[in-house]
Amino acid sequence: MKKGADxxxxxxxxxxxxxxxxxxxxxxxxxxxxAYLSNIVDQFRVG
Structure with missing residues (x-):
């Protein structure tokens, strides 16, 4: 029982x-x- 409870x-x-x-x-x-998508796009541009 203890394992299941954990x-x-x-x-x-x-x-x-x-x-x-x-x-x-x-x-x-x-x-x-x-903003997240544009951040990803920016990272690809830098590379």
């Missing part, structure tokens, strides 16, 4: 981390995706 706790921890990360991205705004 796995559940780890999965829950990962889930909450993912959700908080998604929340941060959403709160920053939808324009972040465009």
């Amino acid at each position: 796995l559940e706790i780890k999965a829950f921890d990962l889930n909450s981390k993912m959700k908080s990360m998604l929340g941060k991205y959403k709160s920053k705004g939808l324009n972040d995706r465009d």
Whole structure:
């Protein structure tokens, strides 16, 4: 039982981390995706 409980706790921890990360991205705004894409394009231009 303990091993299963540990796995559940780890999965829950990962889930909450993912959700908080998604929340941060959403709160920053939808324009972040465009900024991210242009950043990638800039990196290719430099190379």
